[in-house]
Amino acid sequence: MNQPELTITPSAVVITPGHEVLMEASPYGVDKKKLGMWIFIVSDACTFGAFLFAYGYMRIGTPVWGTPFGFSSIVNGMVMTAVLLSSSLTMLAAVRASQSRAKASANKWLGVTMFLGTVFAALHLREWFKLIGEGWRLFYNPTGGAPQFGATFFSVTGLHLTHVVTGVIALAIIARGYTQGRYDESHVETAGLYWHFVDLVWMFVFPLMYLMNAH
Amino acid sequence: MEKTFASARRAKTLFWGEIMAETSAHGAAHHAPPQGFISKYILSVDHKVIGIQYTILSLVAAFVGMALSWAMRIHLAWPDVHIPLLGMLAPNGAPGGQMTPEYYLSLMTMHGTIMAFFVLTAAPFAGFGNFMLPIQVGAADMAFPRLNRASFWVTFVGFLLACATFVIPDGPPLSGWTAYAPLSAVGAVAGPGQGWGQNLWGLSVAVFCIASLLGALNFIVTVLDLRTKGMKLSRLPLSTWGWFIDAWVSLLAFAVLLPTCLLLVLDRLGGTSFFIPGGLVFNDQLQPHSGGSPLLFQHLFWFFGHPEVYIIILPAFGIVSHILPTFIRKPLVGGWKVITFSEIGVGTLSFVVWGHHMFVSGMSPYMAMVFSVPTLFITIPSVIAVLVWVFSLYGSNIRFDTPMLFSLGFISLFISGGIGGFFLAQPSTDSYLHATTFVVGHFHFTMGLSAIFATFAGFYYWFSKMFGRMMNEKLGKWHFWLSFVGVYCVFMTMHLTGFAGAVRRYSAFVDDFMIPLIPANRFISVAALLLGATQFVFLYNAIWSFFKGPKAPDNPWGATTLEWDTTSPPPFDNFGGRQMIVHHGPMEYDGEASVMQTSAEASVAGT
């Protein structure tokens, strides 16, 4: 408080409209949207990780777990996997197209990705309804094994399904904005990052929840 | 009709227009100053307004949390006393003003929940961090201003949900802020407050998790991508380093608390048995659950819960490290590197020690040894940090303004709290001290009071920058002295009664060995009430100074970082259109002389 008042350092450069603001380079060389999406992915991975930890903890500690998935369920699961992997490929095509400013092509590939995502969700829900029809619930195992199967299966796959559906909606919003010129290729790329993450999570969920529970 | 569409279109244009403005350049947000009361003060995307909103929220939460603790302490010291106000507010919980045992536990649960989340995680991080971080790195705002606004309002909703537990007939839950299953998971059969109270609690915490995750994301991207020219990472102010490291810990820890709450809610409402084993009987009724594990809840909760206490303390480390050089007029020993790498060490190790909350929990005793080792090792970076602060005082020219006094208080309290940790980190000694008031004293010193003292230091330090007026020094000093003595009276005594085995979370003292400890508990209660009264000195000072305090100069403390190189309060875009270029680190102090980070002059300090 005894310090003589320091004046604001004079700056020769004033920021004017159109004048690029001088900043330090981003250490990862990515724009902030993409960095933000990466950070979100790290956190979401921890969330999925916690669910899978709970699944592992329960499964290892339970003598009779129950393995409800027969041949048709596994085939369905493999088709779902193929659909989701393909959707990642089409998403990649959309990103490449947007980077080359091929707007129509990018929109086309975005549309295909959304379609494949919807197919995945539909197949998933079909699987769910089949299980529910057989008596499976969050809290009930019709084969007499641990009720935790339903709890872990529906909650983990449900969380993933939520991410897929949210992703499809997000892609729709991005596609609309991209068409109207409000969004550019960086938005498409950021959305693509999310989509690839959702696909990656499935590559963990499918073996852990389906293949390990096949009979 | 036409008018409605027109105004809707205008609103849409404004909203989407904002996005357009933000997509230019690789980071800077070029939005125009808001107009109108709602845009300026309520739905603002300006990080400064949001920071103040968080600060006010945590102030309100702090007084609510404190009031809860006063009610608790009155009941403990004078169990037969009737508290008329309490009787009016809670006719079920305190009929005729006399607190029931279950209501004591409910108040205790909400005291912990509100303080840990809405005060300690909010104020030093979201409050000051939001206001200061963008300015300290030389940016015009956070990386994602609208996400920032969402973070605050989601936090606010979380707080409302927590407060809602008080107004429902069955009252707040009584399972503690730790909400162990199956007490928290089986539903209303477990006791009063365990019906809708616990559901609302779970929702409140889950909502808070989401808000925290969004906030952490914003902080990280802002520090990495929005630094102005010359603001290399090695020149970041130490408070920014604290917030940055804290944001990473927050990101990973809250990401695990969220599913924990979701699984708990599923057990309660969805009939699942994640945490509920078979064979449980309440009121002679067998519960329809089986196969779950209470220890799973503890693992998931404490995997978050231990990093949480470091989430609370790391901003405090940063704030004190930032404030000290200003008032000792020299850089910290070891420069920015030693203290920052200690913080990184503490933050990283915090993820591998959670089992020390579970030594006697029924977890494998071998795991107890496994967790004990890193728990003891985390002492090392903490000790390094303390040594840096203490030995920076050597040979300095200390100015004992209120922010400095609170910083010194912080150091003393953190030493005291940390020492208690030695006892609790070893399973053999913890087997006696677990669940005693020793633990209560320990965590109040470390995460409660140290963090609060650092927050007060930050408040007195930055008030002038945030509001353009100086706080009253004399009142500030009174606040410090009374608080410092008060907190030791309350919480050091708890360490001592803990050695006698006094059990925590008891609403009354009926055990033979607890009776002789009643005088000590009365002393604690009296000290706690006086301590609480002292906080009104602070509140009065803050409110009075906001309206009538002497106008603040731009740099009253003679500090060097970017927030002091702008007006008090800063203009809308933080720097009045100036291009900020950084030439120096944040600790260019040499007695009377100092060099601002943005100054083109030569360095003064040999950092």
Next chain:
Amino acid sequence: MPGKAFAVVVVIITLATAYCVMAHVWWMPADISVHGPRIDHQIEETVLVAGLLFVAGQVVLAAFAFLYGGARDKPKQIPGGAKPLVIFAFAIVGTEILALSSIGSKAWGAVYFEAPDPSAMHIDVQAGQFAYYFRYAGPDGKFGALHPELINEGNQNFFGLDPDRDPDAKDDIITAELAIPVNKPVLLTLHSKDVGHSFDVRELRVQQDFVPGLNIPLHFTATQTGRFEIVCTQLCGLGHYNMKAYLSVLKAADFDEWLKRQAAMQ
């Protein structure tokens, strides 16, 4: 001036705390178990080590606040800078930690890593909101099976035994008080009826949570007769503060008589 005042206040607080701890103003009761001395020794070691660090830290803080107030000479850094501090932290604190860990592991191991004595007396302990019940196997030496669905507090069937159909359960002895013979190893099996509870006897230096779904073994040998409190330390609901039982450590003959009396009351 404020610096000197701060120093004085900190030193007073430090000395007062140190005094209260050293003089055992509020302290642990005398221990009555075989493994107790090891835990007590560990606590004393920790008091010494932690206490020294506490006093040193606060006194140095106080000294610097006292000495360096106001502007006199140009500020100077401590000779050596941060290096000696980092070395001190790693070396001294690191050594202390290793010492405490390795010695402490033996104290911990005495309770948990050693198998119970084969001749230990088995007692089944059930915790529920808000009481403890204890079960002795009776003359046949076998515990009856537990059926939670049969638990009926009104009929005093606390454990859910089925004595009519289960011969092992017929002679089980249920008590509200835990009595054990002195100097004889005892093995408790802890299980919970409803939520988490804890078994804490300060004098025995034993604290172990009850975890619903688990049967947790806990063994010890009491070395002194007397009456001691068992208190619940794991938050279990509104009656948590009131949940307690008594542990009676009796001479062998007294214990046999007590058990006979309890058996007659079943």
